[in-house]
Amino acid sequence: MMNNLGAMYRFELRKIICRKITLIAMTAVILLMIAMNIGEYVSGTVIVNKEENALVGRPVDDAMFDEMRMAVSPNTVTMDDGTKMSVGIVINDSTYKPLMDYLVIIGGSIDKAYAMSEADLERRFDGVIDDIIRDQCLTEKEVEYWQSKRSQSPMPLTYGKIQNGWGDSVCILYVVAILTMISISATLSGVFSDESQLHTDALIFSSRNGKKRLVVAKLLAGITVGMLETFMILLACVGTEFAISGFDGSEASVQFFVGPTAMDMKISTAFWIYTGIMLVIGLLLSVFAMCLSQVFRNSVGVMATMMGLWLVSMLNPPYSWRLVSQACSFLPITFLGSWTFSDYRLVSIFGHMFTILETAPVIYLVSAAVLCVLTRISYDRYQVTK
């Protein structure tokens, strides 16, 4: 008698792919993703500024601010009582417009943006970071950790395009995670439950390989499809972002895109980290959907539970409930946001401190492994009673 694992794997792949809902969900999600990105471009939310390229890779220092002041100036009007007020920007050279726009957000007003200096900018960044550190009720060790990180991180920042493919991708990956969750829960919710619904479970569990090894083939097939799905949704998203906004500016500081953070790095590094974590999340969601499918033996229940968890992960417990709120910060569906770069709580393992970005993929992989084992245990105990 043979184990036939390969043949079982191929059959299981086919069963998943032949589900109508698989194709529908995947196509819908990918089209939605592309339409969203292109829609932003067409509607003008995303503006591609070619002139800006001249500044890419340069330090954001006083020299650059001086040039900016030559290129743009505030449009000032005198009020009735004699005070002057800036109501807009006059642009002579659009190279500096994105920088000016950015400084307006950081500085809070046109005048402050116009008067910005390198030292000013650094002070403002520090202020924001200090506020977050205070809010998050960090331990002394954590504060120390980040102070030393900040002293190493280079100021001035490196300029990148304010709108570039790397940054746009990083900022939209949380949408990819949500869409992947929806798509995977549609595709893989039936891996085990369909057998009960179709009454094929009696045949499976009365055969030698069905009882013992099929669970492995099913998990592998589900992971294959789930990962492929994740990859394709990711590709659709990132592909359109890069097609619209370009590859320039990979050296830029992540802080131009996610706001001031002590977790400074190049935007391209952030991009690769987030993409990697997204793939791990795809794996975790696949295994999770299948585990629920085995335990519930009801595909509607699987989808409902996954949607429910998404809602739950949008809740933000207060920072003062340290354990709960830190645990929630790892919930995968809402993990890949700009907010994660401002989560300074560390995980300490054997005296080593790890940041949220370092810990998350490990937690996800371990959880996926545990879920596989749980699925197997539940499968072994399954009884045909319907």
Add this chain to the structure above:
Amino acid sequence: MELVLDRVSKQYQNIKAADTITLNLGVGVTGLLGANGAGKTTLMRMICGILKPTGGTISFDGTDVSEELYRDALGYLPQNFGCYPSFTGRDFLMYIAVLKGLDRKTAQRKIDELIKSVNLEDAADRKIRTYSGGMKQRLGIAQALLNDPKIIVLDEPTAGLDPKERVRFRNMIAELGKESIVLLSTHIVSDVEHIADRILMMKDGQIIWDGKREHIPDDLESFYLKEFGGADDE
């Protein structure tokens, strides 16, 4: 060859679906008669190892029902036989053959052979969703026999078969009964009265009548109805 059930019980919340059943089944066709809810399906599921008894043991020539070797000897047609609508009949049989651990060559040979003997040659390469109820049932019979089983458990196998197929099937079972242990449940007395070497009657989870070939009354039908006090649905 002997299938041994030793004080097998199955208790659902408040129902005893099988009540300390002790049985020895040998080579030959055994018909299992009983009204709806008598416990036939429950008993067969336990024999096929897909439902754990709450008490007692089941073994085949000393091999426990939980062992892989036992499964290798088993062919099972469940009552609500299910299959994948998007598969063709042939694909479906190949899938079950893979689950049963057959190698490709043996599987293909066996599949061709069985498609012929259940008369599905014309439909074998069509999607199962286009099958009629009776065709599906015949596919179910075919899948049960893929691994040349020593123990054949058929839960209402004749449901949905037309008279012609019913006769064809009866002959097939009689043939199988020469070399294997065949347990066949039904409501229809005429399905088993001529081919069964032994008849079991079940009621409320208990075997209330157990008769070998020579003890089976000529008029089994009326005997059966009498045993069940007219409470049968037949």
